Amino acid sequence: MAAVADYFSMGGHAGFIWTAYLVAAVVLIGLLIGALHHVRRNEARLLELRAARRGVPDGPGEPAA
Amino acid sequence: MHRFANPNRFLKLANALLPWCAGLTVLSLAVGLYFALFDSPPDYQQGETVRIMYVHVPAAWMALFVYACMAAASATALIWRHPVADLVAKSAAPIGAGFTVICLVTGSLWGKPMWGTWWVWDARLTSVLILLFLYLGYIALVDAFDDPVRGQRAAGILSLVGVVNLPIIKFSVDWWNTLHQPASVVRLAGPAIHPDMLWPLLSMAIGFKLFFVTILILRVRGEIAAAKVRNLQLSLAGH
Numbered sequence: 682m683a684a685v686a687d688y689f690s691m692g693g694h695a696g697f698i699w700t701a702y703l704v705a706a707v708v709l710i711g712l713l714i715g716a717l718h719h720v721r722r723n724e725a726r727l728l729e730l731r732a733a734r735r736g737v738p739d740g741p742g743e744p745a746a
Numbered sequence: 747m748h749r750f751a752n753p754n755r756f757l758k759l760a761n762a763l764l765p766w767c768a769g770l771t772v773l774s775l776a777v778g779l780y781f782a783l784f785d786s787p788p789d790y791q792q793g794e795t796v797r798i799m800y801v802h803v804p805a806a807w808m809a810l811f812v813y814a815c816m817a818a819a820s821a822t823a824l825i826w827r828h829p830v831a832d833l834v835a836k837s838a839a840p841i842g843a844g845f846t847v848i849c850l851v852t853g854s855l856w857g858k859p860m861w862g863t864w865w866v867w868d869a870r871l872t873s874v875l876i877l878l879f880l881y882l883g884y885i886a887l888v889d890a891f892d893d894p895v896r897g898q899r900a901a902g903i904l905s906l907v908g909v910v911n912l913p914i915i916k917f918s919v920d921w922w923n924t925l926h927q928p929a930s931v932v933r934l935a936g937p938a939i940h941p942d943m944l945w946p947l948l949s950m951a952i953g954f955k956l957f958f959v960t961i962l963i964l965r966v967r968g969e970i971a972a973a974k975v976r977n978l979q980l981s982l983a984g985h
Binding site for chain 2 (some may be wrong): 691692694697698700701702704705708709711712713715716717719720722723724726727730731733734
């Protein structure tokens with residue numbers, strides 16, 4: 682138990698070291714969530730519009746990708 | 747459909763690469779983190795705080811690398827009007843800005859216990875802060891016009907002008923007396939760092955690079971879909 686506490690104290694610099702890793706994790710996870718959100722929103726919108734376009738009776742029509 | 751010929755080829759390749767990039771990102775970051783946090787020695791001068799290096803240095807490398815990619819993609823778009831290149835540049839910018847933020851914040855958290863200060867206006871730190879502003883300027887400019895092509899052109903020119911900052915960042919520690927330590931991995935005489943520290947560092951660096959490729963593929967896919975949405979909206983509005 683003491684060894685674990687000693688490990689997490691990081692030689693008295695725990696605040697700096699763990700915060701650095703936490704900040705990196707938060708930024709990287711934020712980038713991942715942002716990218717997934719971006720791709721899902723736009724691809725869903727594209728499918729919606731393609732469906733709407735097929736609904737237009739005399740449209741030129743586009744073959745589905 | 748001619749306009750989409752290139753993006754569709756890109757999508758095919760990107761979708762094939764995506765699961766590999768994502769899997770290898772997780773693997774190399776897991777290996778890197780294990781060694782960085784559990785199985786690497788404390789530094790003889792810096793003690794345990796040297797562990798901050800394993801996120802700080804790869805983030806700094808990526809901040810420069812992503813900018814170079816963004817500028818190269820912008821140049822490709824400006825010169826050859828390659829339709830995907832603009833989208834690559836636009837998609838890289840927020841990722842590069844993220845790595846620059848990680849670099850600056852972890853550097854500050856490393857500076858406080860080692861230098862006794864969160865921040866100094868020395869050449870290395872200041873030039874990296876300017877890099878962050880270049881990324882933010884690009885992100886603001888690329889969406890500042892109603893016509894996305896104009897925004898991409900303006901932001902692309904900004905990114906090319908900002909390339910001058912890259913050698914300034916790299917050589918700032920040699921050209922000026924700075925508080926920041928000089929390069930110890932990428933130097934002519936070979937790495938001046940013990941292998942026990944070099945391997946976790948490289949593993950984290952590979953993880954960060956693969957993470958960049960993974961996020962870039964996702965964002966470019968989103969941008970291609972957004973461009974197709976714009977074109978469809980225009981043709982629907984024509985009815």
